[in-house]
């Protein structure tokens with residue numbers, strides 16, 4: 001699961017990351033701070049969103065999203081009750097399932113439109129579809145012994161009044177501290193500095209972040225012989241279906 005060949009020491013790690021992803025790392029006492037550039041926010045279904053936002057205001061969109069979610073719940077309940085009581089035939093609950101799924105998709109889609117609404121809404125002049133992203137969005141990760149946090153900073157500017165708005169959030173990125181590896185898993189790893197095998201220990205819990213379907217794990221090691229520290233990052237693709245069933 002973990003790609004041990006990706007080992008690199010802290011300096012190499014920094015060099016590599018600076019070249020390819022513009023990520024830098026600084027260590028203040030026992031806290032590691034990673035700063036890296038990220039891409040502009042991408043929005044799917046832009047045309048339909050623009051169309052809907054031009055017609056409806058925020059409230060209307062919120063009500064619509066809630067209504068479709070309610071439809072989904074009601075239709076699901078009716079279908080379940082019907083299955084349990086062996087009421088109508090197969091066609092009834094197949095239709096029920098199809099309609100509840102469609103309602104759920106529409107509800108989530110409107111949530112997506114609302115996110116676009118909030119991103120582009122200017123709080124100063126009150127115009128919708130006004131803000132555009134400018135500058136360089138940055139992701140800052142802070143990892144200490146007890147905590148791992150992540151924050152994305154984006155700069156937005158209003159096309160009409162020129163108001164600059166700096167927004168910080170974790171967006172939809174899942175971040176947590178993972179579990180350390182069992183000692184057995186460290187036995188075959190070689191120290192990059194003194195070349196001894198099996199001398200590395202994990203010095204703190206790993207950082208785990210999930211962006212979309214990608215899970216990144218960052219582990220911190222130290223050699224007990226030469227004191228050399230290493231940071232290892234590995235990537236894996238999460239199979240969402242596994243979680244659902």
Ligand SMILES: [Zn+2]
Nearest residue numbers: 122125158161
């Ligand atoms: Zn404005």
Ligand SMILES: [Zn+2]
Nearest residue numbers: 191194223226
């Ligand atoms: Zn060593």
